[in-house]
Amino acid sequence: KGLRDTEHQRASPIPSQFSQEERVTMKESLKGAIQIPTVSFNPGEFNTTALAEFGEYIHKVFPTVFRTSFIQHEVVGEYSHLFTVQGSDPSLQPYMLLAHIDVVPATDQGWEVPPFSGLERDGFIYGRGTLDNKNSVMAILQALELLLIRNYIPRRSFFIALGHDEEVSGAHGAQKISALLQARGVQLAFIVDEGSFILDGFIPSLKKPLAMVSVSEKGSLDLMLEVNMTPGHSSAPPKETSIGILAAAVSRLEQTPLPNMFGSGPLKMTLQQLANEFSFPASVIFNNLWLFWPLVSRLMEREDITNALVRTTTAVTMFNAGIKVNVIPPVAQATVNFRIHPAQTVQEVLKLTKDIVMDDRVQFHVLESVEPLPVSPFDDQALGYQLIRQTIQSVFPEINIVVPGTCIAQTDSRHYTNLTTGIYRFNPVYLQPQDFRSIHGINERISVQAYESQVKFIFEFIQNADTEQRPVSHLHEL
Ligand SMILES: CCCCCCCC/C=C\CCCCCCCC(=O)N[C@@H](Cc1ccccc1)C(=O)O
Numbered sequence: 001k002g003l004r005d006t007e008h009q010r011a012s013p014i015p016s017q018f019s020q021e022e023r024v025t026m027k028e029s030l031k032g033a034i035q036i037p038t039v040s041f042n043p044g045e046f047n048t049t050a051l052a053e054f055g056e057y058i059h060k061v062f063p064t065v066f067r068t069s070f071i072q073h074e075v076v077g078e079y080s081h082l083f084t085v086q087g088s089d090p091s092l093q094p095y096m097l098l099a100h101i102d103v104v105p106a107t108d109q110g111w112e113v114p115p116f117s118g119l120e121r122d123g124f125i126y127g128r129g130t131l132d133n134k135n136s137v138m139a140i141l142q143a144l145e146l147l148l149i150r151n152y153i154p155r156r157s158f159f160i161a162l163g164h165d166e167e168v169s170g171a172h173g174a175q176k177i178s179a180l181l182q183a184r185g186v187q188l189a190f191i192v193d194e195g196s197f198i199l200d201g202f203i204p205s206l207k208k209p210l211a212m213v214s215v216s217e218k219g220s221l222d223l224m225l226e227v228n229m230t231p232g233h234s235s236a237p238p239k240e241t242s243i244g245i246l247a248a249a250v251s252r253l254e255q256t257p258l259p260n261m262f263g264s265g266p267l268k269m270t271l272q273q274l275a276n277e278f279s280f281p282a283s284v285i286f287n288n289l290w291l292f293w294p295l296v297s298r299l300m301e302r303e304d305i306t307n308a309l310v311r312t313t314t315a316v317t318m319f320n321a322g323i324k325v326n327v328i329p330p331v332a333q334a335t336v337n338f339r340i341h342p343a344q345t346v347q348e349v350l351k352l353t354k355d356i357v358m359d360d361r362v363q364f365h366v367l368e369s370v371e372p373l374p375v376s377p378f379d380d381q382a383l384g385y386q387l388i389r390q391t392i393q394s395v396f397p398e399i400n401i402v403v404p405g406t407c408i409a410q411t412d413s414r415h416y417t418n419l420t421t422g423i424y425r426f427n428p429v430y431l432q433p434q435d436f437r438s439i440h441g442i443n444e445r446i447s448v449q450a451y452e453s454q455v456k457f458i459f460e461f462i463q464n465a466d467t468e469q470r471p472v473s474h475l476h477e478l
């Protein structure tokens, strides 16, 4: 099911074919972007030199974008970029494409090539940001540049927002852009951001790749656990120290996963839509979840990635205690990062956590919390979702599974809920489990061909968004 464009609009799309010279230029431009180490270290702590250089770099490699009269470019929060592309038809509601220019840190250790070299090997461009998320930054601007060179004039207005601090919360980039657009009275038809991919090999019994468009996003709770004890000489220690008490509390949390929420939230819809794609006997199981849900939910718990879809996860990420070898430690602190399932709330997770720890000597400090994001519409009338489906069909004709999903991490799009109810997280790039581990890990890379397809996707997406849409009953009719 989906939307179909009108006949006359469909008659003359600009074909997404790029010359050999354009293909070389686009991959070289991505490599150049990777070579600029736009690292975010901590909130408010960025490589500002690199961020400034990145701003100059995009001017250099996308000159047409910057000199086009109907495109306004603004720098927001010093290093983020907002482009307003004024469409020719003001009756169409605008949309927004999001990406971020900052990356997480990377040292050379474990990498086949240095992480900021942007080197090409065996058809892959390596480097921090090739999947998260300079590929999107560059592909969006590259697609627009190529459309403008072909004299394309968009009908529907759209915004491109490139945040510079997504990896450390988005407070200086996305939040400021969002406030600016709100002050201007902007309401968006939908937003497309990072957060999911064309998944290949994530579900053992499913041989075909599937495009998962995330329509929701898990929340988070950063909780600091603290134990205070009177310090003293280690030669006559008390029965328990602050470290021992805290370690036991943290261990209880790790040993007691929060409840399996299988059956609530978007996952059930995802699996129902997938049911007919499995071969026997998995197809019978997924078509009868009312009977087999205990089995499926247990199977999903086995792997870390699918476990993250069925529950609020608990990750102990920091532990600090002790000041000297012969001093009883006065304070022990641990930070726990919970990723909250869409069917739970911050308060529920806090209560469950306190019940598991069950020790009055442990104090709880909420450092930061974000509720899970609402589920964006993905029905036949949902413009953003259907445009993504339609463009997947055309750019990746081999993919016949497009399902709504939940993003297990957080994205800058969470700062834009004031502007739209349609937030879709999808990168048109194939991802295998080992690629998933490279995001924030080592040897992050994208194939030249995958990057070209991403440019092609956005090139077509912008044109598809300009066609008048009306509902149709079958996707294959698009
Ligand atoms: C049933 C099918 C199985 C589906 C498996 C799902 C596979 C997941 C695939 C892709 C997910 C990739 C997510 C990439 C986005 C990463 C965004 C990110 O890292 N965000 C940060 C934001 C943040 C939050 C708080 C403080 C600082 C930064 C994050 O979430 O940590």
Ligand SMILES: [Zn+2]
Residues within 6 Å of the ligand: 100, 132, 133, 166, 194
């Ligand atoms: Zn990212």
Ligand SMILES: [Zn+2]
Residues within 6 Å of the ligand: 104, 132, 167, 440
């Ligand atoms: Zn990231």
